[in-house]
Amino acid sequence: MYKVFINDLVFILAGPDAPFFPGNGVLHIRFDESMPMESLIVLAEENHPTLTAIQVMYDDADMLFDIFSSYYKVHEAAGGLVRNSKGETLVIFRRGKWDLPKGKLDKGETPEQAALREVEEECGISGMEIVKPLPSTWHTFMQDHRRILKRTWWFEMKYTGDQDPVPQQEEDIEKAIWADAAQMKTCAENTYRSLVHFF
Numbered sequence: 001m002y003k004v005f006i007n008d009l010v011f012i013l014a015g016p017d018a019p020f021f022p023g024n025g026v027l028h029i030r031f032d033e034s035m036p037m038e039s040l041i042v043l044a045e046e047n048h049p050t051l052t053a054i055q056v057m058y059d060d061a062d063m064l065f066d067i068f069s070s071y072y073k074v075h076e077a078a079g080g081l082v083r084n085s086k087g088e089t090l091v092i093f094r095r096g097k098w099d100l101p102k103g104k105l106d107k108g109e110t111p112e113q114a115a116l117r118e119v120e121e122e123c124g125i126s127g128m129e130i131v132k133p134l135p136s137t138w139h140t141f142m143q144d145h146r147r148i149l150k151r152t153w154w155f156e157m158k159y160t161g162d163q164d165p166v167p168q169q170e171e172d173i174e175k176a177i178w179a180d181a182a183q184m185k186t187c188a189e190n191t192y193r194s195l196v197h198f199f
Helices: 037-045 061-069 111-123 181-188 193-198
Strands: 002-006 009-014 026-030 053-057 073-084 089-094 097-099 102-104 129-143 146-159 173-179
Touching: 002 037, 002 061, 009 037, 009 061, 037 053, 037 061, 073 111, 089 111, 089 181, 102 111, 111 129, 111 146, 111 173, 129 193, 173 181
Parallel strands: 002 129, 009 053, 026 053, 073 146
Antiparallel strands: 002 009, 073 089, 073 102, 089 097, 089 173, 129 146
């Protein structure tokens, strides 16, 4: 099963045995090859106020994802869920939302290398260690009138240093802070739907 965020709508590409996505405002569709996938993408992009998710089911979820992704240029990014020795989490405030540090993979970089570099560049701290990989997220956006599908590789990291984060202002980052559990709950109210589970 694949879960892609188109704006704040969840677009699910699932096999025949996947459970139905729960909640109100969910449209369940059985896909067949005579159905234009682009029409479902356009429906998701239209931001219907009562529609929260579209679950598309097919015999083969991987093939369904291949059909879906053929309408996009795919970009890759990587980022970190960084915790310090106090159990606080590193978060940034950018373009009006709380976010986690992340960015595009440079040519020849592994996702792990990119994630460490992006945390260092965006927050001004160094010496993080990767603890384990986390599930990737997928989201879409428009760039120069073209649909982009971005996969973000996520890694849990630990930080044992004592540097205060410094926001990278040239990347439009206004704040970079260590957030405790109470602050994370507040931040979760103003983050991207694709990241809420990290908060």
